[in-house]
Amino acid sequence: MKSIVVANWKMNPATFKEAKKLFDATRKAAEGAKNVAVIVAPPAIFLRELSVGYKGKRLTFAAQNAHFESGGAFTGEISMSEARDAKCSSVIIGHAERRGMGEENDDTRRKVVAALTIGLTPVLCVGERTRSQSGEHFEFVREQLVAGFADVPPAKIPRVIIVYEPVWAIGAERPMNARDMHEMAIFIRKTVVDRYGQGGMNLKILYGGSIDESNAEDMIQNGDVNGLLVGRASTDAEKFSALVSALGAL
Ligand code: PGA
Numbered sequence: 001m002k003s004i005v006v007a008n009w010k011m012n013p014a015t016f017k018e019a020k021k022l023f024d025a026t027r028k029a030a031e032g033a034k035n036v037a038v039i040v041a042p043p044a045i046f047l048r049e050l051s052v053g054y055k056g057k058r059l060t061f062a063a064q065n066a067h068f069e070s071g072g073a074f075t076g077e078i079s080m081s082e083a084r085d086a087k088c089s090s091v092i093i094g095h096a097e098r099r100g101m102g103e104e105n106d107d108t109r110r111k112v113v114a115a116l117t118i119g120l121t122p123v124l125c126v127g128e129r130t131r132s133q134s135g136e137h138f139e140f141v142r143e144q145l146v147a148g149f150a151d152v153p154p155a156k157i158p159r160v161i162i163v164y165e166p167v168w169a170i171g172a173e174r175p176m177n178a179r180d181m182h183e184m185a186i187f188i189r190k191t192v193v194d195r196y197g198q199g200g201m202n203l204k205i206l207y208g209g210s211i212d213e214s215n216a217e218d219m220i221q222n223g224d225v226n227g228l229l230v231g232r233a234s235t236d237a238e239k240f241s242a243l244v245s246a247l248g249a250l
Helices: 017-032 045-054 078-084 095-098 103-120 136-151 153-159 178-196 197-203 215-222 237-248
Strands: 003-006 036-041 059-063 088-093 119-128 161-162 204-208 225-228
Touching: 003 204, 017 045, 017 059, 017 095, 017 237, 036 088, 036 215, 036 237, 045 197, 078 088, 078 103, 088 103, 088 237, 103 119, 103 136, 119 136, 153 178, 153 197, 161 178, 178 197, 178 204, 178 215, 215 225, 215 237, 225 237
Parallel strands: 003 036, 003 225, 036 059, 059 088, 088 119, 119 161, 161 204, 204 225
Antiparallel strands: none
């Protein structure tokens, strides 16, 4: 079974030397698992040096975030074209930690279309902060999806990768239950199809939140997902290699 694994290093590690070491282990893991498509998202400042040194084809690069404007007075930001120029093929958009810093649905909407326009694959993150019995989280996720796809031409809908990452399961002890993910994957597809048409059937949906080498397989087999976004375990070379080879064996 072919799966996608996004290695989101977040703001780690502290030095390029360590980043290079982690990248070498990540690359080896990717090369050993033919049916796993690894997407590495290092801190922007390390990106170019890692990507230009990589000649293989087993792994691709993503920016952790990029601005929707093509250039200008945006101190501290990077643009989609700068990310592409640094050899990224995708960009994470609307990660919960970015949303926590003030990013809104309107920003993610603009970023998704800006990424597609420049030829980057948007990796659009959605997920509620909390859950209650009344099921309000479905409405919350629906709004994030509707906004994220609002300006996407129908033909390009299947190019967007969705990551469902409930905020309460990020940096937690364990991921959400795979059966609950299955339910959410059905909801996500249905939401996009109802609103934006059949292209939604072909969406790739990933899960993110406390995935490691011990639970990745269960989530892929029972969660109705095409892959995983991995935070902490992606910066631990041993854990990440074990995770990728577990998926490679499926
Ligand atoms: P985590 O992060 O794997 O460290 O929980 C996941 C995420 O950011 O979605």
